[in-house]
Amino acid sequence: MKQNSNRRSFLKKAALGSAAITSAPTILASSRDETIWLQRQHRENNYSANDQINLGVIGVGIQGIYDANDALTVNGSKVVAACDLYTGRLDRAKELWGNDIFTTRDYRALLNQKNIDAVIVATPDHWHKQITIDALKAGKHVYCEKPMVQKWEEGQAIIDAQKSSGKLCQIGSQGMASLGNEKAKQLYEKGAIGDIVMLDFYNDRYSAEGAWQYPIPPDANKQTVDFDTFLGNAPKVPFEPKRFFRWRNYRDYGTGVAGDLFVHAFSTLNHVISSHGPNRALATGGLRYWKDGRDVPDVSITLYDYPKTETHAAFNAAFRINFIAGSGGGGGFKLIGTEGEMEVGQNSVTLKRSKLGLVPAGYSMVAFTEEMQKKIKKGYEEQNLESRASSLSTGTTTWKAPSDYKGGRHDHFSNFFEAIRGNGKVIQDPTFGLRAAGAALLANDSYYSKKPVDWNPTEMKII
Secondary structure, three states, X not given: OHHHHHHHHHHHHHHOOHXXXXXXXXXXXXXXXXXXXXXXXXXOOOOOHHHOEEEEEEOOOHHHHHHHHHHOOOOOEEEEEEEOOEHHHHHHHHHHHOOOOEEEOOHHHHHOOOOOOEEEXXXXXXXXXXXXXXXXXXXXXXXXXOOXXXXXXXXXXXXXXXXXXXXXXXXEOOOOOOHHHHHHHHXXXXXXXXXXXXXXXXXXXXXXXXXXXXXXXXXXXXOOEOHHHHXXXXXXXXOOHHHHXXXXXXXXXXXXXXXXXXXXXXXXXXXXXXXXXXXXXXXXXXXXXXXXXXXXXXXXXXXXEEOOOOOOOOEEEEEEEEOOOOOOOEEEEEEEEOOOEEEEOOOEEEEXXXXXXXXXXXXXXXXXXXXXXXXXXXXXXXXXXOOHHHHHOOEEEEEEOOOOOOOHHHHHHHHHHHHHOOOOOOOOOHHHXXXXXXXXXXXXXXXXXXXXXXXXXXXXXXX
8 A cells, every 4th residue: 555655754764863853843753742833825815806706605594604704714705695594694694794785585596696606505404405506507606515415315416517517516524624634634644643543533512502402583483484495305394493493403404413523524534544435334322312302313423444445444433422421522533543643623633653562561471480581571672573763753743723823614715715716626526525425424324224334435325
């Protein structure tokens, strides 16, 4: 594998001694703890009104507002239109982006606006496919929130629509273009952790808001909410504000913790190790606490198998979510290899390299006579299994973004807009988006079928 030659190069540099290690801090962890600052230069061009990217926001809920505001941190962008099925959100859109913006309940009316260059699709998951395809066919570039699809079978239609339209489609796993991901990918490809053995991802929450019990406005009624349009192709049910404002809690409209949270981890993991994804999943869990009418679990554990490829060894991944974590909450994303581990975040990466113990210590030697212990120790000494080089290449290095770093979400939109302007490609196109979403959604397929599920990560379909 290519990873083997990269690892040999990494170890060769480490074996040169501490001076060499210190002189190459961007890829090596030295035998002491250190912190290194990450840097990135963005294009900070000033654009005229005629050269700005005009945005339409379809879905002015929590994520739609955050997305639009993050987009506006990039020079040369402006929100000119907004669409939502709740009138209160259209009022909020005008508060945020100006009374002169075009507002509508009908996304097709927004797509008909000639002055819109790109749209943000931040609707419930069950609307992603149709609106994204319609937007591409209308000649708009699309930023589609993750997961790209509610069901993996929907993905190929988006891939085909993007290719035939000639427009760009960026999938919105916001940390994808971050400094943390960029450094983690560089370190992995240099062989910093050896062969990957395991991915450990977890997200613990301990609040009603974190468990998707979002507030419901007191003016929610059949006049202010277009509930029938919201349902779309989902089963017809009577008007229920909880289903509209807390749609993540229902299989008919959302994708549970897998689509909301696993997909971020798969996006980063597949990007860092240049993988198409896992080929098998086994999920368990349950609804342990938030029994508020939802039909998705609030505790979920899924184990994934990754096959051996040219860019990584075969390994396992553990994904776990707990929405009633009495510890108070927290999260982590850790790549564990044969020679080190990386804790990866949008703003930082911590690389830890330890010395592998190959020489037996007192625990196993106790079963032998004193004379035999001496012979065994001598035999290990002659093999020189624990060399000086292996000791020199240990330690912990943390790479951090500076205090003025605008964040991974800014970087993701910057990548999108630069691609629209012809400067490079989007980092998360629909094919990448389907591989991330498909892998995440395997957790749901396994959980509800109560059995393992096999997946073809190259062809992006269940076997």
